Amino acid sequence: MTGTIKKIIRPKGFGFITPDDGSEEVFFHRGSMAPRNQIEDFNEGDTVQFQTRKGEKGPVAFDLKIR
Secondary structure: OOOEEEEEEHHHHHEEEEEEEOOOEEEEHHHHEEOOOOHHHHOOOOOEEEEEEEOOOOOEEEEEEEE
16 A cells, blocks of 8 residues: 555654555554664655554554665
């Protein structure tokens, strides 16, 4: 999937992505990054590529990387 980073809360190590396909907002955590990517490499408004899995409160991103 692809989308845009809507919000990053760096001190807590997580954020949210707005998917390009219009589906519900996706949560990501610093542990969601693709290898060799750090949360510090990402900024609000960046276009990203990711995969999702079902989380307790909705979709959760993994293998997150900048497009």
